Amino acid sequence: MEFLFHVVVFAFVFHACFAAPSVYQVGVGIADVTGPAADINMMGYAQPKQKSAGIHTRQYSRTFIIEDGTNRVVFVSVDCALMDQVIKTEVVNRLEVKFPGIYSHKNVVLSGTHTHSGPGGYLQYVLFLVTSKGWVQQSFDALVDGIVKSIETAHGNMQDANIYYSQDILVDANINRSPASYLNNPAPERAKYTYNTDKDMIQLKFVSTNTGESIGIINWYAVHCTSMNNTNPFISSDNKGYAGLLFESAVNGADIMPGKGPFVAAFASSNLGDVSPNTMGAKCIDTGLPCDFVSSTCNGRTQKCIAFGPGKDMVDSTRIIGEKQFQKAWGMYEKDNSELEALEGPVQFAHQFVNMPNYTVEIDDPVTGPTMTKLCKPAMGYSFAAGTTDGPGAFDFTQGTTSENSFWNLVGSALVKPSEEVKKCHSPKPVLLSTGEISWPYDWHPSIVETQVLRIGQLLIAAVPGEFTTMAGRRFREALNSEASNNGGGSNIKTVIAGLSNVYTHYVTTFEEYQVQRYEGASTIYGPHTLSAHLDQYKKLTRSIFKNEALSDPGPSPPFLLDKQISLVPGVVFDKPGFGRKFGDCVVQPYPFVKPNEIVTATFVAGHPRNNLMLENTFMNVEAKQVDGSWKVIRTDAHFDTFFFWERTSGVGQSEAHLRWIVPADTPEGEYRISHFGYYKNINASIVSYNGTTQSFMVGSQ
Numbered sequence: 001m002e003f004l005f006h007v008v009v010f011a012f013v014f015h016a017c018f019a020a021p022s023v024y025q026v027g028v029g030i031a032d033v034t035g036p037a038a039d040i041n042m043m044g045y046a047q048p049k050q051k052s053a054g055i056h057t058r059q060y061s062r063t064f065i066i067e068d069g070t071n072r073v074v075f076v077s078v079d080c081a082l083m084d085q086v087i088k089t090e091v092v093n094r095l096e097v098k099f100p101g102i103y104s105h106k107n108v109v110l111s112g113t114h115t116h117s118g119p120g121g122y123l124q125y126v127l128f129l130v131t132s133k134g135w136v137q138q139s140f141d142a143l144v145d146g147i148v149k150s151i152e153t154a155h156g157n158m159q160d161a162n163i164y165y166s167q168d169i170l171v172d173a174n175i176n177r178s179p180a181s182y183l184n185n186p187a188p189e190r191a192k193y194t195y196n197t198d199k200d201m202i203q204l205k206f207v208s209t210n211t212g213e214s215i216g217i218i219n220w221y222a223v224h225c226t227s228m229n230n231t232n233p234f235i236s237s238d239n240k241g242y243a244g245l246l247f248e249s250a251v252n253g254a255d256i257m258p259g260k261g262p263f264v265a266a267f268a269s270s271n272l273g274d275v276s277p278n279t280m281g282a283k284c285i286d287t288g289l290p291c292d293f294v295s296s297t298c299n300g301r302t303q304k305c306i307a308f309g310p311g312k313d314m315v316d317s318t319r320i321i322g323e324k325q326f327q328k329a330w331g332m333y334e335k336d337n338s339e340l341e342a343l344e345g346p347v348q349f350a351h352q353f354v355n356m357p358n359y360t361v362e363i364d365d366p367v368t369g370p371t372m373t374k375l376c377k378p379a380m381g382y383s384f385a386a387g388t389t390d391g392p393g394a395f396d397f398t399q400g401t402t403s404e405n406s407f408w409n410l411v412g413s414a415l416v417k418p419s420e421e422v423k424k425c426h427s428p429k430p431v432l433l434s435t436g437e438i439s440w441p442y443d444w445h446p447s448i449v450e451t452q453v454l455r456i457g458q459l460l461i462a463a464v465p466g467e468f469t470t471m472a473g474r475r476f477r478e479a480l481n482s483e484a485s486n487n488g489g490g491s492n493i494k495t496v497i498a499g500l501s502n503v504y505t506h507y508v509t510t511f512e513e514y515q516v517q518r519y520e521g522a523s524t525i526y527g528p529h530t531l532s533a534h535l536d537q538y539k540k541l542t543r544s545i546f547k548n549e550a551l552s553d554p555g556p557s558p559p560f561l562l563d564k565q566i567s568l569v570p571g572v573v574f575d576k577p578g579f580g581r582k583f584g585d586c587v588v589q590p591y592p593f594v595k596p597n598e599i600v601t602a603t604f605v606a607g608h609p610r611n612n613l614m615l616e617n618t619f620m621n622v623e624a625k626q627v628d629g630s631w632k633v634i635r636t637d638a639h640f641d642t643f644f645f646w647e648r649t650s651g652v653g654q655s656e657a658h659l660r661w662i663v664p665a666d667t668p669e670g671e672y673r674i675s676h677f678g679y680y681k682n683i684n685a686s687i688v689s690y691n692g693t694t695q696s697f698m699v700g701s702q
């Protein structure tokens with residue numbers, strides 16, 4: 001009797017906390033978006049020397065479609081540095097052809113994970129193409145095709161599902177890389193928080209109501225994907241991509257190859273502006289001493305002040321920061337659904353294009369009182385060229401026409417001295433590049449940006465076009481939560497920031513951080529009041545959602561510059577195997593006996609990886625011999641313990657593939673072999689597939 005009483009009370013209390021979960025229709029999808037694995041500059045560090053030469057982990061697009069029976073929203077997290085208008089517009093255009101009337105700019109969010117190890121050249125504005133020597137069609141195609149494919153997959157498997165929200169704290173996977181800027185925020189505001197970065201991890205768990213099985217998660221945690229540094233030649237989805245692979249493998253089973261299982265786990269970006277995964281912090285690499293606190297320099301130079309991750313090298317750091325995110329997320333996932341907060345309420349969205357330099361917002365000026373203030377034309381400050389402690393800058397701005405970069409030689413002459421108007425507007429930023437005042441050969445920076453909020457029950461997903469810093473993000477979430485409550489949204493509304501969404505406008509710092517003009521402030525491109533304008537605009541979007549009043553004005557259309565792009569990256573001319581060799585010949589065989597934790601290597605005569613990107617495919621396999629004598633694929637080039645490295649050799653058109661497998665500790669004893677797959681381009685320019693396999697080798701006991 002007493003037992004029964006408790007159950008009744010518990011059930012009552014429980015019900016009071018969490019009302020019955022809404023049933024939504026949810027679809028999930030994943031597709032390969034890995035760009036060209038050779039010769040293409042990696043997007044992120046702006047380091048011209050950092051070019052792709054193989055694959056560590058593949059890049060994926062992960063899609064979640066959520067509908068409440070009336071409205072539908074799409075959230076896509078993509079393993080790439082940042083989203084760009086040309087990608088968003090092309091994806092929407094293709095969806096409008098395939099599924100007329102269902103998907104548009106308004107209900108689709110594309111958010112980049114911010115990996116700094118993905119091939120570039122897919123962004124439409126000039127500044128983003130300098131280090132990649134212009135446009136790279138293959139990078140663009142891989143992203144657009146894969147994003148659309150992942151959306152089609154999700155569209156095709158919509159099913160009834162509950163959505164559970166959870167939140168936890170992960171303390172030791174991020175640090176603030178610009179504490180000098182953060183400290184310029186008001187002391188009473190800082191006193192509200194324990195840490196100078198957000199340690200909160202937010203997760204949505206999607207559970208099919210038909211089967212009771214989970215079909216996916218979206219996880220948000222603020223940290224840069226800069227565990228792999230600016231010397232890394234391997235395509236990598238960095239720490240967030242690895243966390244996703246671990247999660248998917250844990251649910252789908254280790255026998256399912258990466259990117260092939262039904263369960264999809266996205267580790268998406270948030271307000272990571274000043275947040276680094278390099279938790280050992282920065283030091284001077286020559287002396288080992290701390291860098292200068294305010295300028296992050298050693299002896300006046302930025303190149304020597306570098307931050308390091310917790311691992312013994314960058315791959316190990318990627319593993320550690322990825323595992324920490326995965327383990328925390330897994331703990332949240334494994335909780336019983338009854339312990340989680342079910343999302344309840346409608347699906348809605350609000351979207352508007354905004355001409356940012358034209359945005360006028362009321363600023364409470366301490367001297368003059370409330371004043372209407374206009375944002376600025378985009379411009380970059382001097383500290384932008386210095387880069388950050390995650391990757392000191394190498395951007396080749398000052399050398400004009402003597403540069404070795406052909407694209408820079410072409411466009412650099414268009415640089416203009418900043419006008420007085422721009423200098424004044426951006427003050428105290430010393431303007432290095434007045435990108436808003438140049439439009440030759442076409443726009444250097446976006447002026448029209450997308451602003452967008454999705455609502456799923458009590459959760460708001462604010463898709464922002466850039467990198468908000470920690471404190472900018474805190475102000476932003478607080479403002480949206482109270483705007484929602486003030487307009488009938490109740491008291492349990494929560495906002496999550498989906499970073500690097502739709503179009504890239506660099507950083508958004510607080511006004512106070514801006515005054516310090518470190519990298520993040522120098523890269524806040526619309527001037528000191530950029531955050532105020534975003535607060536104002538996103539509050540407007542939030543109001544329109546909770547008042548259920550659609551915005552009548554869609555805003556000005558953004559430019560679509562696909563036809564104007566200039567590419568100066570040479571293509572593959574031809575491949576030659578070299579005298580007495582064939583493509584796919586294994587020229588260095590693996591050692592015949594290895595133990596767990598040792599490394600197996602093999603070298604093959606290769607074709608150029610740009611002949612075929614091997615999307616949804618692989619440049620290498622590890623196979624294990626089965627009892628019946630057949631071979632089973634146990635690894636592809638997308639696994640964390642395999643590496644495909646491509647290298648040009650001395651002869652004209654000749655190259656080799658170096659394959660590596662770090663044999664995991666739990667590998668069963670037995671016979672194994674490694675295969676390489678690729679395409680070569682012959683002298684007649686036809687592209688031909690080839691493959692090759694090593695002799696088998698034994699994995700023995702430890």
Ligand SMILES: *[C@@H]1O[C@H](CO)[C@@H](O)[C@H](O)[C@H]1NC(C)=O
Nearest residue numbers: 229230231306312313314315
């Ligand atoms: C990158 O990481 C490697 C270790 O993996 C290290 O040797 C190197 O110094 C790092 N370089 C930079 C620029 O951070």
Ligand SMILES: *[C@@H]1O[C@H](CO)[C@@H](O)[C@H](O)[C@H]1NC(C)=O
Nearest residue numbers: 354355356357358359360556
């Ligand atoms: C800028 O704002 C003014 C005033 O609201 C408006 O008249 C003008 O058309 C806007 N210009 C652009 C390019 O959006």
Ligand SMILES: *[C@@H]1O[C@H](CO)[C@@H](O)[C@H](O)[C@H]1NC(C)=O
Nearest residue numbers: 681682683684685686687688
């Ligand atoms: C290439 O062209 C030559 C001459 O035109 C021809 O003899 C040869 O068969 C072609 N090779 C291939 C692989 O297509």
Ligand SMILES: *[C@@H]1O[C@H](CO)[C@@H](O)[C@H](O)[C@H]1NC(C)=O
Nearest residue numbers: 584675677678689690691692
């Ligand atoms: C490997 O190459 C051989 C010979 O060209 C071909 O028959 C076979 O189908 C290829 N295997 C794979 C898996 O591509």
